[in-house]
Amino acid sequence: MRLQTKIQLSKLTFSLLTFVVFVFLLGIFVLVLCTGLKINPFQQATSSFLIASFFGLIGVVAVLVLFNVATSINLIAEAKIAELDKDAPSNRLADDGTSAQARASAHRRSLKKWGLVFLATAFLLVGIIFAGTYVSKQRYLAVVRSQANEVLQQNGDLLEKAGALLTSDKPADFKELYNIRTFLEQQRRDLPRLTIIYAGKFDNKLALYEIGGSFQGNLEKNTYSPQYFKCTKGLDCEYLKRFFSGENVDSLQHFTFRDDQFYIYIPHTGNGSRFVLLFSRQNSYGKFGS
Numbered sequence: 001m002r003l004q005t006k007i008q009l010s011k012l013t014f015s016l017l018t019f020v021v022f023v024f025l026l027g028i029f030v031l032v033l034c035t036g037l038k039i040n041p042f043q044q045a046t047s048s049f050l051i052a053s054f055f056g057l058i059g060v061v062a063v064l065v066l067f068n069v070a071t072s073i074n075l076i077a078e079a080k081i082a083e084l085d086k087d088a089p090s091n092r093l094a095d096d097g098t099s100a101q102a103r104a105s106a107h108r109r110s111l112k113k114w115g116l117v118f119l120a121t122a123f124l125l126v127g128i129i130f131a132g133t134y135v136s137k138q139r140y141l142a143v144v145r146s147q148a149n150e151v152l153q154q155n156g157d158l159l160e161k162a163g164a165l166l167t168s169d170k171p172a173d174f175k176e177l178y179n180i181r182t183f184l185e186q187q188r189r190d191l192p193r194l195t196i197i198y199a200g201k202f203d204n205k206l207a208l209y210e211i212g213g214s215f216q217g218n219l220e221k222n223t224y225s226p227q228y229f230k231c232t233k234g235l236d237c238e239y240l241k242r243f244f245s246g247e248n249v250d251s252l253q254h255f256t257f258r259d260d261q262f263y264i265y266i267p268h269t270g271n272g273s274r275f276v277l278l279f280s281r282q283n284s285y286g287k288f289g290s
Helices: 003-037 044-084 090-094 100-154 156-165 171-185 237-244
Strands: 193-202 205-211 252-255 261-270 273-282
Touching (some): 100 252, 100 261, 100 273, 156 171, 171 193, 171 205, 237 261
Antiparallel strands (some): 193 205, 193 273, 252 261, 261 273
């Protein structure tokens, strides 16, 4: 292989290595950002592809490093041989007409340029991640809200029945409420967990109860233990207090950037009772990407 060809290959592999390391560092930055903030704007397929690409870059870096090192060692060996031969064009190989000081200055400018490009790209990726996360959550809420409204409209008779059962204190009636909740929750594949929130009194104070999960009672012994609903300050406490105090409120939607929590509160009034249908879910993947 000609010496000039080896020099060009060494420069090419070094440039490719620099670019791959640049992309690799950006990948680490995105990984740390998403892991630290517990956000993921990508679907599962996209996330799997990105992870596979990340590990693939590690293999590419290893190959480029080995190739560049082998080429450089060969060039160094030939340069040493050329130094022993006074007639060998060692000066032309060692320097293409540029002084060592000029080469060092060009190297510093190159590093500065790569640093600025890295910062600009990282800033752009942060914007894309946060924008993608916001879009994914809005899309998810829209899908869930559409499906929830469709199910509730098709089962209005069950909602009226649930309102009537809430005025009862019989364990069998609350068992039926759990069955209604389970039925509504299972009507669409993408519907998240459904909880029915209703109000009662404890020592003449407003108390919130929930119907979710499994029935907490024993029909044979005719017993039922109501489960308290724990509201979250700044999220739903004031909203639920207003609704169960008799105010007319609209549906409430909320999501968090961290932990991918989604909440949709749909109030219902009928048959002398008030209750709220809460659809909530912890979603692991977004809807942004393939």
